[in-house]
Amino acid sequence: MEEPPETNPGTATRILDVSERLVQTRGFNGFSYADVATELAISKAALHYHFAGKAELGEALMTRYAARFAEALDGVDAEGGDARRKLDAYVTLYSDVLSSERMCLCGMLAAEYRTLPEGMRTTVRRFFDDNEAWLERVLEEGRTAGTLRFTGRAKDVARMIVGSLEGAMLVARPYDDVSRFRSAVGYLLDSLSV
Amino acid sequence: MEEPPETNPGTATRILDVSERLVQTRGFNGFSYADVATELAISKAALHYHFAGKAELGEALMTRYAARFAEALDGVDAEGGDARRKLDAYVTLYSDVLSSERMCLCGMLAAEYRTLPEGMRTTVRRFFDDNEAWLERVLEEGRTAGTLRFTGRAKDVARMIVGSLEGAMLVARPYDDVSRFRSAVGYLLDSLSV
């Protein structure tokens, strides 16, 4: 199930790729094994070979998404730059997801939270926790360095940002209009700038 | 299907009440006629008598929700008070929904947008349009009167607010924690205050 480097993606990876897109566009309750199998031109049984059930597939999806997101945040940190620049890069991560006509995976799953298998719920919350922790650190960094300005606890501002980004994606999608996201988020970032 | 005044709710209304709660907690793809029928202790066939199919039920749900929301906004306007007070009242509408452990109906449907029957899609967008139009008016009112302060177009700020409220609800629900919503939104409103 792990990918060797420099290789064409194996079946497990392709299953994850298609499933991920389907969850992000239709929701976890809005896609089926049959959808994935058809698109990959394999049988449903082959799917069950790689992922025993939908719950297991969902958890694998989350694990991979969380790892990628953590990597992306590390990448933003590695680029250097001040806090304001990091914040911009962070927003771009979301904006890119929306540009591919998708909702944030965890935002989608947050909507369906009550219907999710137990194993997935914990991971959804951890995604938000991690995002908020990263943002909190960047916000403090920016406030200390004087590149960001806000009142109150950085943790609260971090939560506000995560919520606002998720909501801006959520509302922009029915209009199929990324500019809706950009203008809403732009206003938000400006209010944090010195 | 219409309710006479001063009467116990008829079956159609009770169906809408239960369905509405189920959609707001589990999503449109996360509940079934069987769920509603069981809860009301009636048969699924009775449900089909009142609402031919799930699509029709969904549209009826939206129509009623939109009417109620418009009423609520009229109520806020009728109370008088300045723009800042109206904005607070507006946020309370959302906060009340979250307190009943629900997601905004249209926020939930926005997540599932791609899987919705055509008739419901238009109504979801109209809900956001109406919200934004109302907010835009209140924002302009507040800016003119000097009780609100913001830069740029009121329409953009209105969109930012709608998105942020929806997102704050979305993220707060997995934590079952209304205070998450309050603190995030509080920060937002303060940034608009003079």
Place this chain on the structure above:
DNA sequence: GTCTATAACGAGATAGAC
């Protein structure tokens, strides 16, 4: 208006051959 019964279909899942 509400019921029972049932049709028609799709979902998730398994058995066993190759």
Place this chain on the structure above:
DNA sequence: GTCTATCTCGTTATAGAC
């Protein structure tokens, strides 16, 4: 690893009696 065939169940929906 992948297939075909099959199973079971849930979901939407209809027919026809009361």
